[in-house]
Amino acid sequence: MGQLIGAHSALTQELSAQLVEQHGLTMSEVEVLLLLSRAPEHSMRRIDLSRDVRLSPSGVTRMLDRMEATGLVEKGACKQDARVSYAVLTEAGMSKLQEVWPDHVAAIERLLGERFDARELNELKELLNRVADQVECEPGS
Amino acid sequence: MGQLIGAHSALTQELSAQLVEQHGLTMSEVEVLLLLSRAPEHSMRRIDLSRDVRLSPSGVTRMLDRMEATGLVEKGACKQDARVSYAVLTEAGMSKLQEVWPDHVAAIERLLGERFDARELNELKELLNRVADQVECEPGS
């Protein structure tokens, strides 16, 4: 049964290393950029980000702190509910995503393409899609 | 493509939470117990553990420190090569593994059984096995 653990950590470690080395971003941060790019107004509530990237609320707070410091996102207020604050994608964040995303996809395809053919890839995708319903993976407008 | 990572990480977070809550062990620690239980003399070199559980050498040092503190493993010297030190499974460690492993396997099968039938499970295992092997054997880019 250990192959589950092994496959997960092997993939994420390899992809994360490349991402950090080439672009200075973690996978969670890229995921946030992608989610925001596809969201209306390029903005999401922090609590929703928390669910979608599977981080605790405090983890999201700190990740967005980092991303604000580098100018990738901004904070936005909510007029209807003073509790919530939005994460809003900046122009710089959008540019960064468009710079990073092709490399990231290429890395994934290189890793998986070395051992899987197209049919197996589709099988795998179909199986895993049932585990966690995820957004499609193209940056939004 | 992000669903590959997302699905795995959703599963492993769930499994890890159960493991920590019910038995006070991380998945890496369980993996170490399992590897040692299958190894000759119930012992392995730290460097080999490092590769098998995909942790850095320093990560292994600290994990084994924790496991020694709770009596699950012991340190062993190597007479032929004074550089290497072994991690050796104790009786307590063996007992712990026998206590933990059935629960862990049951949790995995429960989580996956909710979504897959037996045939799909075998497909998935086969595919994931190759992910782990492939990345592990990479010469380094």
Place this chain on the structure above:
DNA sequence: AGTCAACTGTTGCATACGCAAGCTTCTCTG
């Protein structure tokens, strides 16, 4: 209106990990 539970977000503390540097020991080469 008043109260209280639920929700959103942040902060203090603890933890697990990686990387770079260092130490010791081994091995290989000239």
Place this chain on the structure above:
DNA sequence: CAGAGAAGCTTGCGTATGCAACAGTTGACT
């Protein structure tokens, strides 16, 4: 056989993260 370099391991430091506690806000129920 001496020195260089590799191998195994540990340590110092930085970082990403979770949990628990907290504060502010909202809404629901009395």
